[in-house]
Amino acid sequence: MFTGLIETIGTVLSIDRRGDVTNLIIEAPEISPELSENESISVSGACLSVVKAGHTSFIAEMMGETVAVTKLGMLKPPDKVNLERALKVGDRLGGHIVLGHVEGIGVVSEISKKTQTSTVRINADASIMHYIVPKGSIAVDGVSLTVIDVTETDFTVGIIPSTLKLTTLGELEGWRTGKSRNGYNR
Template sequence: MFTGLIEEVGTVRRLERTGEGGRLSIAARTVLEGTRLGDSIAVSGACLTVVGLDAGGFVAECMPETLAHTTLGEARTGSAVNLERSLPLGGRLGGHLVLGHVDGVGEIREVRRAGISWEVRISLPAALRGCVAPKGSIAVDGISLTVIEVGETSFKVGIIPHTLRETTLRTMRVGQRVNLEADV
C-alpha cells in the first residue's frame, strides 16, 4: 500500500523485454534507503517488486499484464518515473490509500493555469466511469490528486506548484498517457 506522495523522480535505465514480460531497471537514490530485495516500490503508480539492487538504482520484474495495461510498457531509456516506497505499518498517511494496482490508462486532454496552480483534464477510461467522484481522490501516475470535476468521458484534477515541481507532472503535455487508480 502507498500514499500517493512521491518520494523522488527516477529515470528508466532500460526495459528489457522477455517472452514472459520484462525487467525494468531504474536509476534512483532516495527510495533505495532501507530497501531490500522483495520490497515493493510504486513506479508511476504500478506496484513492482524489487528483484535487484545496486548503488545507483533497482531492478523490478514486470508481468505481461503490467506492460500491456500500464504506461510502463511504453518506457524508454531516459523516461522519468514517479517513485514511492510502500507505506510502513504505523507510517504517516498524507495522501490517500493507493494500492499500486493501475485501473486504467488515461490521456491528458488539457493543461490550464489556474492562479498559482494548474488544472488538468484527463480522459476517463470506460472501466473507471462511475468510480471517480468530485472532491474525491485519484492516483495519476501514482500521485495522490484531488478531483475537481467529473464529466462523462473525462475528469479534472488540481495540481499545486509543489506537486508540479516534485513529480513527473513538471513535464506533462497534452496527449501524454498516464496511469490511473481510482480511490478505494
C-alpha cells in the same frame, strides 16, 4: 499500500524484456541503497517488486498484464518515473491509500495553467469513469490528487506548485503538446 506522496523521481535506464517478464532498470540514488529484494515499490502508480537493488539503481519486475494496462509499457530510456516505497506499520498517512493496482491509461486533453497551479483535464475510458467521483481521491501517475469535477468522458484534477516541482506531473505540458507520450496511470 502506498500514500501517493512521491518520494523521488527515477530515470529509466533500460528495459529488458525476456519472455513474459519485463525488467525495468531505474536509476534512483536517493532510495536505491535502502531497497531490498522482494520489496514492493510504486513506479508511477503501479506496484512492482524489486528483484535487485544497488547503490544508485534498482531492477523491478513486471508481468505482461502490467505492461499492457499501464503507462509503464510505453516507457523508454531516459523517461522519468514517480517512485514511492510501500508504507510501514506506524507510518503517517498523508495523501490517500493507494494500492498500486492500475485501472487504466488516460489522455491529458487540456491543461489550464494559472500563476502557480494547474488544472488538468484527463479523458478516460467509460469502463472506469463510473469509479471517479467529484471531490474523491485519485492517483495519477502514482500521485495522490483530488478530483475537481467529472463528466461521462473525463475528469479534472488540480495540481499545486510543490507537486508540479517534485513529481513528473510538472512535465504534463509535454504530454499535451506531443513532446512526450499521452498517458497516465489511474
